[in-house]
Amino acid sequence: MRALYRCRNNVTDKDVLSAITVIVTRFNVAGMRPHDMLIHMGFKFAARARSLRGMKRFLKLQRERDNGMSRNQFRSVIAKFSIGHRGLGEIRNGRWRRSELLQVLTGFDDDADLPRKQQYHLGSFLHREDWQYLHGWVAVLARCKSSDTIWEEWQQWKICDARQRPKTLQSHARMNTRIRGDYWFIEQMAYSGDIKRAWQLLGESDVPFERLKSRVTHRLLDHLEYCTVWSDAIATAMLRKYDHELSVIEKALGVTWEAVGEDGDGGHVLFRDQEEALEDLSAENWTPNENFGFPHADTAPLATEQEQSLHDAPEGDLVDHTQPD
Numbered sequence: 001m002r003a004l005y006r007c008r009n010n011v012t013d014k015d016v017l018s019a020i021t022v023i024v025t026r027f028n029v030a031g032m033r034p035h036d037m038l039i040h041m042g043f044k045f046a047a048r049a050r051s052l053r054g055m056k057r058f059l060k061l062q063r064e065r066d067n068g069m070s071r072n073q074f075r076s077v078i079a080k081f082s083i084g085h086r087g088l089g090e091i092r093n094g095r096w097r098r099s100e101l102l103q104v105l106t107g108f109d110d111d112a113d114l115p116r117k118q119q120y121h122l123g124s125f126l127h128r129e130d131w132q133y134l135h136g137w138v139a140v141l142a143r144c145k146s147s148d149t150i151w152e153e154w155q156q157w158k159i160c161d162a163r164q165r166p167k168t169l170q171s172h173a174r175m176n177t178r179i180r181g182d183y184w185f186i187e188q189m190a191y192s193g194d195i196k197r198a199w200q201l202l203g204e205s206d207v208p209f210e211r212l213k214s215r216v217t218h219r220l221l222d223h224l225e226y227c228t229v230w231s232d233a234i235a236t237a238m239l240r241k242y243d244h245e246l247s248v249i250e251k252a253l254g255v256t257w258e259a260v261g262e263d264g265d266g267g268h269v270l271f272r273d274q275e276e277a278l279e280d281l282s283a284e285n286w287t288p289n290e291n292f293g294f295p296h297a298d299t300a301p302l303a304t305e306q307e308q309s310l311h312d313a314p315e316g317d318l319v320d321h322t323q324p325d
Helices: 002-009 013-029 036-048 052-064 071-080 088-093 098-106 131-143 147-158 177-191 195-204 214-221 232-253 274-281 305-312
Strands: 167-169 172-176 255-259 266-270 315-318
Touching (some): 002 013, 013 036, 013 052, 036 071, 052 098, 071 131, 098 131, 131 147, 131 177, 131 305, 167 177, 172 177, 177 195, 177 214, 195 214, 214 232
Antiparallel strands (some): 167 172, 255 266
């Protein structure tokens, strides 16, 4: 197993996937049962290699063994789809086609008519009552802009025990399972591009607007026509958004604002060579922000280290209220 992983230093992930496929085939021909870890490696490398055929093969083998999928395996596969913000997997293997990834997630063309227990797409291994499964699942659906599926998951989330009877989260005093889940659904619906529903989720949730991250509020504020709640915090956020957008323009042009006095007077000054700035702007691949992600350009990470600690936080006792402090 370790040798197969070390192969990545010298060959592509597709080559490693091919080697695993040959090994499994030879075991089957010989009438021997491949080790479970080999099957796990198969669908992980199929995810890395962006191989629809490989995912179908190894997820089907996993289902035939009736092994299910542990939370670590489930999260690991989603991570191998390269939906993080650094873009390392994307640099090595490119991006998934959205249509193919949606098959992997929600149903292959040839397993749709099978009984639920015989289906083998990734969603068939999901345990919705376990947040360790659900938060990554919702995130990858958002990257595929599958807002309808996220909406269906939201309907199920609203009636689940973790939301109806929320528990505290260790080391996160202001959070509980209900608020954590509501926030994540709002954020991911915004990333999916369905801003109307993101506003609707905000209106149905316990999350105040001011608790949202700026990368989420900016998306919501781009479509105030769908606003379901209003507060002074939203008006203040609009001013911060204008300031952010102006700073993006200034950075692109290589200038910064230098204030003079307290009455708002001042002027722009150069902080980089103007010719160099204009040359960068003329590049065909120029964007105001990084666009790593998949299967569409998106600057949002799956989860920062701090956010991941929130998703991993052990659950404690039941809480008496669901409103944030």
